[in-house]
Amino acid sequence: MDKLKMHSPNLVDSNIEKIAALFPNCITETKDENGELKKAVDFDLLKQELSQVLVDGEQERYRLDWVGKKEAILTANAPIAKTLRPCREESINFDKTENLFIEGDNLEALKLLQENYLGKVKMIYIDPPYNTGNDFIYEDDFAESTNKFFERSNQVDEDGNKLVAWKETEGRFHSAWLSNMYSRLLLAKNLLKDDGLIFISINDAEVNNLKSLCNEIFGQQNFIAQLIWQNKKGGGNDSIHIATEHEYILVFSKNKSLVEAFFESYSEEYAKRYKEEDSIGKFYWDTFKRKSGKQYYSIECPDGTVLEKDEDGNPISWLRSRDRFLQDKKDGEIRFVETLNGWSVQFKQRMPQGKKPRSIFKTETIIDDKGTTSSGSDNVYSLFKQDVFSNPKPVELLKFLLGFGASNHNDIVLDFFSGSGTMAEAILSQNLDGISRHYILVQIQEDIDLMLHSTSGNARRIAENAISTLKELNLPHFITELSKERIRRAGKKIIEDNATKEGIENLDIGFRVLKIDSSNMKDVYYTPDAYKQVDILDLADHIKADRSSEDLLFQVMLDWGLELSLPIERKTIAGKEVFYVAGNSLVACFDDLTFDVVDEVAKDLPLRFVSAEKAIHLDHDKTNIKERFKQLSPDTEVKFL
Incomplete structure (x- = not known):
């Protein structure tokens, strides 16, 4: 031991360990005054373990419970x-x-x-x-x-x-x-x-x-x-x-x-045998004749030859029933191949979905x-x-x-x-x-x-x-x-x-x-009541100084519920940087916004357009820009950060 304990033994902890050895089901968890987890005794259960009659206690129910569950929710x-x-x-x-x-x-x-x-x-x-x-x-x-x-x-x-x-x-x-x-x-x-x-x-x-x-x-x-x-x-x-x-x-x-x-995926080696493919799927031609089969009947080949017995005179067993064979033949699932040893009946062995x-x-x-x-x-x-x-x-x-x-x-x-x-x-x-x-x-x-x-x-x-x-x-x-x-x-x-x-x-x-980072917006954006009027004037631009246009773009994508993997195209329009997200799903410009930019963007009939109030020099321009979109692209949703 590196250090002296400098205190007497904790007898409660010692007693709990003894109870745990006898009745492990009666040990649970709780938090001490410092918020640390520690072992504790479920006294209702312990009473029941030591009694031969039913002990009243908390109502029993089936559930998973632990210290901190409500806080987790x-x-x-x-x-x-x-x-x-x-x-x-x-x-x-x-x-x-x-x-x-x-x-x-x-x-x-x-x-x-x-x-x-x-x-x-x-x-x-x-x-x-x-x-x-x-x-x-x-x-x-x-x-x-x-x-x-x-x-x-x-x-x-x-x-x-x-x-x-x-x-x-x-x-x-x-x-x-x-x-x-x-x-x-x-x-x-x-x-x-x-x-x-x-x-x-x-x-x-x-x-x-x-x-x-x-x-x-x-x-x-x-x-x-x-x-x-x-x-x-x-x-x-x-x-x-x-x-x-x-x-x-x-x-x-x-x-x-x-x-x-x-179904499990197939290994490439297993899938190699299925070399052919038709409108139904992949397959290979397999022999219809089976030694272990139990379907016995005669099959007539294209030249009239009848296959019924093998070279040893035993009845030929086929993979499937006669009715299934006739249906497969009608559906093009059967073919006859003439070999040096006579006719071979083959069927399309299709790749199953998997195992x-x-x-x-x-x-x-x-x-x-x-x-x-x-x-x-x-x-x-x-x-x-x-x-x-x-x-x-x-x-x-x-x-x-x-x-x-x-x-x-x-x-x-x-x-x-x-x-x-x-x-x-x-x-x-x-x-x-x-x-x-x-x-x-x-x-x-x-x-x-x-x-x-x-x-x-x-x-x-x-x-x-x-x-x-x-x-x-x-x-x-x-x-x-x-x-x-x-x-x-x-x-x-x-x-x-x-x-x-x-x-x-x-x-x-x-x-x-x-x-993941703190919001792009300064604190005054969330808690304006906490600031004096003079502070608000100083923080007229509520966007943090270290945030880029692309930072703002993704904030908008988050707020509008757009998938964050959508393709993004950056264009220069009238000298300003403009972002196009998924074509015309969202168009954004956080540079100084001019009517030349608005007119050009509106031609694409975007579903949404967003800019920042700092990009507009005069208050009435904000209203004029919205009116411009109403004229040129009336279905565009326009917002400003």
């Missing part, structure tokens, strides 16, 4: 005055890509996406921090009232909304972890399409609580499966009891009745290998030539889930614990099947220097590698910087490896970086 519903600021220089193909990389707290990101992606996300996959006592976790400030959100300029204080390392003593507690997940899953559900799915990776520590949590949020009737993934192979001899080499993936739907049947996914991932499934944590590290190593992420999920595992979780054109996939960025690489690789999926990744700026000082062994070595790589690239030491670089390298490699593939030039390997 309050946190999920509380508004924030934040925005997403575009970062063009860190993006790839910024103007046209349909992929998003959002940098910041995922709780805030989910709130900001509520209007823009309500009911639009087909699949969510998350690999949240596990409750081991050593993980980094988002710590939310439940104590702050809603009004405080609008009173602070940067929305951050040193006690809340930050990334902290859990104390090892908290590893045995569930309440903080559940509160953290509850608020985020409540918001995530809103983003799912009605037939959408959510996949959550988890280990033994919280799988039961997480399933109960999801039952409450998504409804027990929308539970799909609890998949078992073998994440390790071999080793484990240093385990005390059992060498754990699996994790779970919980699968829930928004509305199970609307979810189509699942049903199994709850236990075994190597006998259609996709041979779902990958392990080790192969996930190999995916990253192939791009950086050293280990820079701890325990990344393998690309093949996520491709497997994408195969039936997001199998349609323009499906949007969200990962709001994106970590190493595996989901982005998985989608780029899976999109080689010709289906265009898009991703939204969310990741907080985890400080790798902080990790370096709080880890040891292999984790410390990986942190050192990560810092070394980022130093070479002259980038800040954040996980997000590594993730973005991983996506850049993965996209480049996929293009190079598939250079001869038809249509490879259309593969969207870009991503648009958006960073």
Whole structure:
């Protein structure tokens, strides 16, 4: 022991431990006067354990409850005055890509996406921090009232909304972890399409609580499966009891009745045999004759030859019944091929939709290998030539889930614990099947220097590698910087490896970086009553000085509920910068606004036009501009920041 305790033993804690050994079901959690989680005794249950008659107490009901549940709901519903600021220089193909990389707290990101992606996300996959006592976790400030959100300029204080390392003593507690997940899953559900799915990776520590949590949020009737993934192979001899080499993936739907049947994707090797294709689909010609068949009848060939017995004089068995054969022949599903050994009857063996996914991932499934944590590290190593992420999920595992979780054109996939960025690489690789999926990744700026000082062994070595790589690239030491670089390298490699593939030039390997920040508006915009008249005059321009026109554009897209991946075109009209979002869906100009600009923009009949009051020199010009649009483009909605 490094330090003396300098106090007498806490006998209450000691007694609680003794009770826990005898009656573990009577131990719950509470908070002490400092707000710290601690063990407590459920005395009603303890009385019942020590009584032979029914003990009166709180009314029993089936529910999942924990310390902080109500605060988690309050946190999920509380508004924030934040925005997403575009970062063009860190993006790839910024103007046209349909992929998003959002940098910041995922709780805030989910709130900001509520209007823009309500009911639009087909699949969510998350690999949240596990409750081991050593993980980094988002710590939310439940104590702050809603009004405080609008009173602070940067929305951050040193006690809340930050990334902290859990104390090892908290590893045995569930309440903080559940509160953290509850608020985020409540918001995530809103983003799912009605037939959408959510996949959550988890280990033994919280799988039961997480399933109960999801039952409450998504409804027990929308539970799909609890998949078992073998994440390790071999080793484990240093385990005390059992060498754990699996994790779970919980699968829930928004509305199970609307979810189509699942089928695994085929490997390229398996699909090669289906070389021919007609209006129905892919197929190959297979022999209709079967030794193991039990259908016996004669078949007449085009020259009148009758096939009824084989060369040994035994009746020929066919794959299908006579009635099915006659129907297939009529439908063009049967052909006769004359060979050196006589006539061969063949049928179109069509590619089935797929094989049903199994709850236990075994190597006998259609996709041979779902990958392990080790192969996930190999995916990253192939791009950086050293280990820079701890325990990344393998690309093949996520491709497997994408195969039936997001199998349609323009499906949007969200990962709001994106970590190493595996989901982005998985989608780029899976999109080689010709289906265009898009991703939204969310990741907080985890400080790798902080990790370096709080880890040891292999984790410390990986942190050192990560810092070394980022130093070479002259980038800040954040996980997000590594993730973005991983996506850049993965996209480049996929293009190079598939250079001869038809249509490879259309593969969207870009991503648009958006960073969560305080509002573009000065504080006076939200709390004018708190300022004196002289202050208001000084702050006549309510837009912060460091904000660009593109910052304002994305604020408008957020406020109007437009998808943040819509294509953006920048034009110069009458010497002013004008933004066109998705054609004429939204046109914006934040430079000094002239009637020459208005006249030219109005010709395109935009659905919406937005500018800033600072772009207008005279008050009456604002009214005149609106009237001008009424004349030239009467259906245009005009607004000013």
